[in-house]
Amino acid sequence: MACYLHRVCSPKFSPLPGWHVVGRPVFQRRNFNRFVVRKRSFRQAFWLLQFIGWMLISHPAFAQLSKLFAATPLGSLIIVGGGDTPIKVQERFVALAGGAGKAKIAVFPMASLRSDEEASEIVDDFQKLGADAQVVSLTRSEANSDSTVEDLEQFSGYWFSGGDQSRLAGLLLGSKALERIERRYLAGAAIGGTSAGASVMTSLMLTGKTQKPRNAGEEELLNIARGMQELAKGFGVFKGAIVDQHFMHRPRYNRLISAVLDHPQLVGVGIDEETALLVRPDGLWEVLGNNYVKIFDARKARIIDDAGPMAKAGDIRMHILPAGSTFDTKKKKVSFEED
Amino acid sequence: MACYLHRVCSPKFSPLPGWHVVGRPVFQRRNFNRFVVRKRSFRQAFWLLQFIGWMLISHPAFAQLSKLFAATPLGSLIIVGGGDTPIKVQERFVALAGGAGKAKIAVFPMASLRSDEEASEIVDDFQKLGADAQVVSLTRSEANSDSTVEDLEQFSGYWFSGGDQSRLAGLLLGSKALERIERRYLAGAAIGGTSAGASVMTSLMLTGKTQKPRNAGEEELLNIARGMQELAKGFGVFKGAIVDQHFMHRPRYNRLISAVLDHPQLVGVGIDEETALLVRPDGLWEVLGNNYVKIFDARKARIIDDAGPMAKAGDIRMHILPAGSTFDTKKKKVSFEED
Numbered sequence: 077m078a079c080y081l082h083r084v085c086s087p088k089f090s091p092l093p094g095w096h097v098v099g100r101p102v103f104q105r106r107n108f109n110r111f112v113v114r115k116r117s118f119r120q121a122f123w124l125l126q127f128i129g130w131m132l133i134s135h136p137a138f139a140q141l142s143k144l145f146a147a148t149p150l151g152s153l154i155i156v157g158g159g160d161t162p163i164k165v166q167e168r169f170v171a172l173a174g175g176a177g178k179a180k181i182a183v184f185p186m187a188s189l190r191s192d193e194e195a196s197e198i199v200d201d202f203q204k205l206g207a208d209a210q211v212v213s214l215t216r217s218e219a220n221s222d223s224t225v226e227d228l229e230q231f232s233g234y235w236f237s238g239g240d241q242s243r244l245a246g247l248l249l250g251s252k253a254l255e256r257i258e259r260r261y262l263a264g265a266a267i268g269g270t271s272a273g274a275s276v277m278t279s280l281m282l283t284g285k286t287q288k289p290r291n292a293g294e295e296e297l298l299n300i301a302r303g304m305q306e307l308a309k310g311f312g313v314f315k316g317a318i319v320d321q322h323f324m325h326r327p328r329y330n331r332l333i334s335a336v337l338d339h340p341q342l343v344g345v346g347i348d349e350e351t352a353l354l355v356r357p358d359g360l361w362e363v364l365g366n367n368y369v370k371i372f373d374a375r376k377a378r379i380i381d382d383a384g385p386m387a388k389a390g391d392i393r394m395h396i397l398p399a400g401s402t403f404d405t406k407k408k409k410v411s412f413e414e415d
Numbered sequence: 416m417a418c419y420l421h422r423v424c425s426p427k428f429s430p431l432p433g434w435h436v437v438g439r440p441v442f443q444r445r446n447f448n449r450f451v452v453r454k455r456s457f458r459q460a461f462w463l464l465q466f467i468g469w470m471l472i473s474h475p476a477f478a479q480l481s482k483l484f485a486a487t488p489l490g491s492l493i494i495v496g497g498g499d500t501p502i503k504v505q506e507r508f509v510a511l512a513g514g515a516g517k518a519k520i521a522v523f524p525m526a527s528l529r530s531d532e533e534a535s536e537i538v539d540d541f542q543k544l545g546a547d548a549q550v551v552s553l554t555r556s557e558a559n560s561d562s563t564v565e566d567l568e569q570f571s572g573y574w575f576s577g578g579d580q581s582r583l584a585g586l587l588l589g590s591k592a593l594e595r596i597e598r599r600y601l602a603g604a605a606i607g608g609t610s611a612g613a614s615v616m617t618s619l620m621l622t623g624k625t626q627k628p629r630n631a632g633e634e635e636l637l638n639i640a641r642g643m644q645e646l647a648k649g650f651g652v653f654k655g656a657i658v659d660q661h662f663m664h665r666p667r668y669n670r671l672i673s674a675v676l677d678h679p680q681l682v683g684v685g686i687d688e689e690t691a692l693l694v695r696p697d698g699l700w701e702v703l704g705n706n707y708v709k710i711f712d713a714r715k716a717r718i719i720d721d722a723g724p725m726a727k728a729g730d731i732r733m734h735i736l737p738a739g740s741t742f743d744t745k746k747k748k749v750s751f752e753e754d
Contacts, residue, residue: 324638327669368726380753387737389735390735390751391733394672396728396729397727410729
């Protein structure tokens with residue numbers, strides 16, 4: 077009996093020629109020797125179909141198609157660390173928005189209560205470079221009106237000037253206007269921003285506030301700590317990262333590193349003044365401008381998650397990138413102009 | 416002829432049985448066919464001797480012996496980042512200097528022109544912990560007198576208080592006193608220091624000056640740059656590292672990272688206030704105190720060495736280490752209390 081059972085359980089056993097046992101025998105009291113059997117050809121057809129499916133999926137055309145479904149943006153982001161935006165960075169933005177004579181740029185001044193003058197200057201700068209630019213100041217209700225959304229459709233570039241990122245997020249998050257700007261970005265438009273307009277680009281943004289408030293002077297110098305940096309929801313167009321700006325003149329290593337250790341799946345991007353990160357549609361991050369972008373990548377770091385307030389982390393990767401450098405965030409690989 | 420030459424040049428050719436051609440034939444006009452020949456057994460003996468030599472070198476006893484010759488220190492270093500030295504760090508120093516009732520500690524106040532009061536306080540602290548401590552203030556000529564050197568022999572711990580590291584180096588570098596302190600450290604004594612007394616421990620130390628002087632306010636905030644940080648010769652007891660202190664309250668990331676990228680063979684060690692790095696005789700670096708030691712290891716980093724002033728660096732390893740963590744600088748490996 078043991079021998080017989082051994083034979084029927086073996087995958088080589090076949091009760092009839094051309095038929096094949098699928099699965100283990102079903103042991104039941106009344107019907108001890110009932111087997112689930114199917115014709116071998118069904119199984120072969122199943123494997124053949126699966127093979128054809130894989131061939132289709134791996135075809136380049138399918139990759140293009142899936143990109144559309146996965147909403148990989150065809151547009152670019154230019155994220156400036158504050159200070160004077162270098163003319164080369166502005167030129168690049170105009171080029172990405174369609175180039176001189178074609179680019180049509182909306183400049184949003186709402187991050188600051190009194191940045192209309194700054195916005196006008198930016199409009200002038202873009203116009204000198206051959207773009208059609210205008211200030212577009214929206215209230216919360218305007219940001220949700222259909223006519224505004226229709227108006228926004230005409231632009232090929234959207235620029236957010238500096239101020240308070242929380243104000244900007246409060247006005248636009250969840251609005252029809254922001255939804256339209258994101259759709260335009262997916263379709264190929266450029267989005268740019270400086271200072272607060274840079275921080276707001278990510279899904280989680282540093283508000284600059286800490287969970288245990290101290291006076292402003294100390295805030296800048298606070299040490300690395302766990303769960304201390306307040307993070308709020310941002311626009312979410314710059315995926316997989318968290319941005320800090322004014323990284324040269326305001327020493328913000330500790331606050332960015334704290335945020336990165338709290339959220340190690342996000343790459344920390346510290347952008348100096350007069351410096352920009354260009355997020356290209358091919359997924360590469362390229363540095364433009366006069367100073368550095370400093371990258372803090374803790375995705376492969378060793379981080380101890382205990383109950384204490386002190387961070388414990390090993391093997392955070394840091395990259396010091398001047399203009400011309402790129403970072404491949406998927407491959408975690410840096411390239412320089414010399415490469 | 417060509418064929419004959421081919422044969423004699425071939426390593427398989429042997430003019431006499433038992434003899435072997437060593438080296439290529441010496442082509443000379445007068446003596447075309449002279450060869451440098453030696454008996455094969457000489458060569459075999461040479462290889463045998465070499466093999467025995469390697470066996471000896473790889474023996475554990477030889478490793479012990481070579482350690483003595485290579486002057487691996489039997490003593491410990493305690494390097495404090497400034498601020499109040501926590502009592503636990505002082506206790507550890509007393510223990511490393513022989514323990515309560517045995518430790519005899521010299522406190523050197525010379526880094527500062529007016530730190531005698533601070534030095535007296537440190538002496539009091541050590542005495543409360545059961546050590547025999549005293550202020551030892553040396554001039555340059557005293558540091559070179561034989562009687563001073565004899566006096567220094569009695570101590571089991573040497574502590575350098577804060578001030579200006581260049582002043583300390585100027586007084587003691589190359590002196591008989593420092594030579595004796597180093598010998599005592601190799602033999603098992605402890606050396607400690609805070610602030611300037613911490614920076615001076617390495618072979619190359621940050622002076623705090625930059626090659627292109629700017630005003631003091633800007634100095635703290637200077638960005639990363641190549642060849643900008645002035646480095647001077649330090650005591651050289653802490654090998655393979657470069658130290659910066661007051662790393663929490665004075666944002667010194669940029670200046671330490673600059674120095675590390677100029678000298679990537681040295682590990683950057685940023686020590687916060689009220690925090691210490693203990694360099695143990697087993698080679699491990701252990702963190703003590705209230706805040707962090709931040710390690711910047713560019714030994715495996717990718718650094719572009721071009722003519723420009725901008726740094727270009729990828730894959731610098733950063734470690735954020737609170738008390739209880741250790742860093743194995745040879746294996747480049749971090750361990751936490753949890754391990």
